[in-house]
Amino acid sequence: MMRLGLPRSLLSRNIALLVALVALSQICSLAVLLHFVQRPRIERASIIFADYVKLLDGTLASMPPAEGRAAAARLDARNEAPPESPGENHPSLVRFFRTWQRDVFVEALQRHLPPDLLVQWDASHDAIAPTQERLWIRVHAAGEPVWIALPMTADARASGITTALILSAALALLAAFTGYLLQRHINQPLRKLARAARRVSAGEKPPPLPTDGPTEIAQVSHAFNQMTEALQQAEATRALMLAGVSHDIRTPLTKLRLAIAMALPRGSNDALVASSESYLDQIDTILQQFMDYAGSGEREAPLPGDLNALAGQLVADFAGLGHEFEFEEGELPMFEFRPIAVMRLLMNLMQNAVNYGRTGLAIRTWRDGDVACVIVADRGTGIRAEELERLKSPFSRGANARTHSGGSGLGLAIVDRIARLHGGSLVFHDREGGGLEAVVRLPLHQPATGRSGAQPAARA
Template identity: 90%
Template sequence: MRLRLPRSLLSRNIALLVALVALSQICSLAVLLHFVQRPRIERASIIFADYVKLLDTTLASMPPDEGRAAAARLETRNTAPPQAPAETHPSLIDFFRTWQRDVFVEALQRHLPPDLLVRWDASHDEAEPAADGEAAQERLWIRIHAAGEPIWVALPMTADARASGITTALILSAALALLAALTGYLLQRHLNRPLRKLARAARRVSAGETPPPLPTNGPTEIAQVSLAFNQMTDALKQAEATRALMLAGVSHDIRTPLTKLRLAIAMALPRGSNDALVASSESYLDQIDTILQQFMDYAGSGERETPQPGDLNALAGQLVADFAGLGHEFDFEEGQLPVFAFRPIAVMRLLMNLMQNAVNYGRTGLTIRTWRDGDTACVIVADRGNGIRAEELERLKSPFSRGANARTHSGGSGLGLAIVERIARLHGGSLTFRDREGGGLEAVVRLPLNRPPAGQNGAPHTPRA
């Protein structure tokens, strides 16, 4: 069976700390038993053996009548007591008690003459209840001699042979292990706090935000990580600003000669002289202008737009009406959605790109459906086209990626779905694809209802790829 380690750093550190404390306690207990408790029991057995030998000598030296009278005042028996049964499932406390008792009995027998036998008995509470309400106790039966006859005398177990103090030691060890676990938990929580801040900041960067700088006044290792993250965020911010400025400059510089070229074509080829050439030239110019606009849309994707409460159903219905005016009929299945905050222009661009893809590549069975799923607003744009292979779905969300069926549509640059993906992530949502029941494809967009879109605090943003 494969050992499964805890996944979180907190649980792993606590488990390691508890294991180390438990190992140290076990080693300490072994040292205590071998070097402290065993010598103590040995000394007690020597003293007890001297007492037993003195008692045996005294009773043996007395006249027979006096010896029997003295023995009668003790708890004696003529036959050997039964051996104590072995414990089948001893507890931890019973283990230490049994170990100390066995060590004591063995040492006592070594220090007594061979004819003075030792036997332990714990059946006193079962066969002969203690008188006057006294608690039952373990007893040692020792065979001595009185009036020339061997008799068995019951003597109480010495405290050194009992598990005295072991229970307290075990409880103390368990308390120390719990204290170590609690201390490790508090320390790890203190260490995890900046790590959680770092994770939240990384998610905000992934969503297109520019998070505030992380504090760098903690432990040295955490401070170094936070400082490196702040430097990375600043570098990304500068790189994105440079890229946005470059794209804006390129778009402006290219559109100026495009406008002049369009004007030159119109002046060089008067209407009616070569309409096919004029139409073809204007089509190419329109494609170049569309590609430039897609680059600008991808560079912006709505980061600087202020979120505001809006009705997603109304926005989708408006687009359905606009596409209907262009001859593309969408079935609109309107679900119950509350008013929530989003960037209307960015979300409109998101829906327009998905609807345009459905028109270009699906052509039939065009549908938009909205519904609420818990704290999420969901929108599906579906078609009945030939569909797309499952392995292509995620790839198409990357910039400049186009499907195999896009070769017949040369007016794009492969940024449409990348723009949709960025806008969805900017709102804390997601874009996924799935096969439509009955054939076709469904693009599913999920937008959180209760999460403010990134950048709502008014801080300026730079776009992110």
């Protein structure tokens, strides 16, 4: 199942997790603060304020009517109820906490006051209190109910909430930044490991990775160093084995050629001699293909070269053998590639075109952004689209290859291997008007980076 919304890098995921955990801890801390600290504090403030209001109401009610009205006038008392305050136009986190504390305070205050002493909040600013929120209380003066505005206490006005929120946000950012620095420090050996792995895939031997970091990274680095050593030993063993196979097989082949030549004098049985020579040539060709596939240019150093010049030279060579290729030369800059490996790549593609296409032979080069492209095309019977990838695997041969002997099914496997060794690719297309196009793409501005993996390869 496809996962959506998750960052791809380990750094991004760890930072996102850290920020989420810090935010969750801050939310839980604020919830605990409001419920177990701030609410009891507001409740106590409402009890004290209720006692003050009841004392004020009793004092005004016990005064003579004239004195009570004069005292109420000095307190800016009103006979009409104040208008209700408008809602918040721009909600915010700070206003939310302020509103919550105000509602808790008013509710608790109303509970601790007699039913005839009403409470109403006023957050509108006027000339009397331009910068102060007020609480209107209905008290009794001279036997009549009047409304008196009283200033709010700090406990009901979210005092310190803004500072607490800013501090929490700063701590969250500090934790995220610290986690970012820690993750970058952890990622450094991982990046070194990735670079070393790319060098190993390119056939190089990187210096051993340091194993003095954190335990987990040190274990990975140590295992990678052991793997690199094992690969180098396996490479040396393979090279020695291939050299031995080449020598041990080609030596008896040479002796067998001589034995046939000596046993059958010239003119006695020319058909048998020719047939034997053909079989020996096929064995030698197959052996050389195995050697080429095993090597495929990993040990060859990339050098600046002209791909057009290399292709033109091969076109002239094939023309000398009677196989004319139409060459359409595009503008390509000098770039680094392995000249012998790329020459083998083009030769294999051109030889396949000669063997299976025969007509309409053509080569075209062009530049596509930062990639050099080469097409080797023919007008042969072609292959079906579903066969393209299968024919890129070693020892796979198309149906039209059955009439051709002497191949082992490694020709296009070698081409695919060399292309991917340079960080490029090999793809096939049905040619417009019939035939096949083999398209090779090689990067212009990056060195050869990878050894070919187990990919599928073709008509050989």
